Amino acid sequence: MTTPDPVSTTSAITRANCEQRDANDPLRDFRDDFLLPEGTIYLDGNSLGPRTKGAAERAQDVIADEWGTGLIGSWNSASWWDLPAKLGEKIAGIVGGGAGSTVVTDTTSINLFKAASAALKMQAEDSPDRRVILTQRENFPSDIYMLEGLAEQLGDGYKVRLVDDEEVTAGFPTTMSDEVALVVLTHVNYRTGRLFDMGTTTSAIHAGGAMVIWDLCHSAGALPIDLTGSGADMAIGCTYKFLNGGPGSPAFIWVAEGLRNRFSQPLSGWWSHARPFEMDPDYQPADGIRRYLTGTQGILSMSVAGLGLDIHSRVDMNLVRAKSLALSDLFIDLVDERLADHPVEVVTPREHAHRGSQVSIRHPEGFAVMSALIERGIIGDYREPEVLRFGLTPLYIGFTEVWDTVEALRDILDNHLWDTDAHKVRGAVT
Ligand SMILES: Cc1ncc(COP(=O)(O)O)c(C=O)c1O
Incomplete structure (x- = not known):
């Protein structure tokens, strides 16, 4: 995984501000209940939740x-x-x-x-x-x-x-x-x-x-x-x-x-x-x-x-919901702000009342873009047509990880890093 800029200079939202929100998160201790590989940002808990600590x-x-x-x-x-x-x-x-x-x-x-x-x-x-x-x-x-x-x-x-x-x-x-x-x-x-x-x-x-x-x-x-x-x-x-x-x-x-x-x-x-x-x-x-x-x-x-x-x-599900909405608000705001130069469309409803616990965005090269993200250790998934899905699971995902994900997306799109043969090969499961 690449290390993103520590602090944004162009955005109202900053990485430092995300870190602050993580430090104040009442759910932060739940992260210890799960085992995730070091250096991975796991945004696919809406498909397969990660391992619980006591599972083995x-x-x-x-x-x-x-x-x-x-x-x-x-x-x-x-x-x-x-x-x-x-x-x-x-x-x-x-x-x-x-x-x-x-x-x-x-x-x-x-x-x-x-x-x-x-x-x-x-x-x-x-x-x-x-x-x-x-x-x-x-x-x-x-x-x-x-x-x-x-x-x-x-x-x-x-x-x-x-x-x-x-x-x-x-x-x-x-x-x-x-x-x-x-x-x-x-x-x-x-x-x-x-x-x-x-x-x-x-x-x-x-x-x-x-x-x-x-x-x-x-x-x-x-x-x-x-x-x-x-x-x-x-x-x-x-x-x-x-x-x-x-x-x-x-x-x-x-x-x-x-x-x-x-x-x-x-x-x-x-x-x-x-x-x-x-x-x-x-x-x-x-x-x-x-x-x-x-x-x-x-x-x-x-x-x-x-x-x-x-x-x-x-866990108090009301706290989970509040954090889930805060994470998806942040994700959507950052996509609007940081990916504005790219053909990216947020397909998840913007109204809280109509939004579950994921953010899905559409890009014509969605599959290859997701493959490039996964190569960096940021795991979401892809669904036809052209949809990149990012599951937001408040018990083990924080605001800084959302920031890092959108920054990685920006780098991949700005520099066409998705445009390789390797990123276009599909496995049996996408
Ligand atoms: C909304 C929904 N319904 C049904 C299924 C099918 O579940 P199963 O494979 O356990 O039958 C899935 C699987 O992902 C699903 O997302």
Whole structure:
């Protein structure tokens, strides 16, 4: 990584001023809970959160003691069987879900399939003519694919309709109708960082007679969420981004209290049975949250994910939100001020009420520019078309790192350092 100028002479914002803000940051001690390689500025915690400090030790305990010594007895003695619910309690505390509302299990895509199919079944009982599922055109594609797969399985007129983000923010003035059974919305757009208001959007959907499932992949652990207060029906999300669960760590599913015992899903494996060890050939769903489960879970991954959830359970999410907005304000101001001579466009909304915890900018050579930044140890990522994403994670990112990132960008753009063959080669994952 190059060392930027210690103090800017042309800008109202200075590096020294950023250092001062870091020194006064009430969240600064949380940085010690994470392990990051020396000299790296990690702005990709919205994709894969960095390692928690105790992760290796926790994994070692599970392997050596719980698995190695406890063997199969650890399903009881180490509470492996209860991990989905135990971790679910921690998530519920972070997203305002209430006690006994959430389990950690499977992937976000699989949990969406379970939740959407349970919601459509409820609607088929109450309002059988409603067969349309609305979701954002700009939703993370896996959500759209899962919903289309489900609609195809159901046949019988079920279909998915895509809506623009503006239509969602406006409360569905042109797309809500008595055909709509379900709306599936990602709370923060993965590409642009646009945030949707959960309370008012949920009310608009309910007023139209539809149910709503929120995908919290880009908001759980990033900002305060009040699932119960918002009146939402169901929610899903992952633990490996802002919640630092580890690569491929299991996802979660939350269901509103009044719907819990009506939740009936097609992936009705034995973990969701009322009495799984009776080995009864007849299926009978468990009461409450266990009925959202399917089968045996990855205990190693779950155990490590617990550490990230413990950190987030200790933190005041209002402080996280305040710092996140301050970091993204700084990022946007610096882009406006320091990159004004370049074809760079901020695509993240400038209004706080519509902004999640990332800044995305567009540049015609976005992929190569990001590659040049990564070469310097500043890690963000790239999403088509032309979007450079920078995740802002207040527990381990500071104001000085934002300053250094924009200065590195300026150097790369001013001096065309992105314009090499090496920076144009794409790996399987961008
Ligand atoms: C908003 C959103 N939804 C769903 C997914 C898919 O998650 P999974 O691969 O765990 O199924 C992702 C993955 O990044 C995502 O960002």
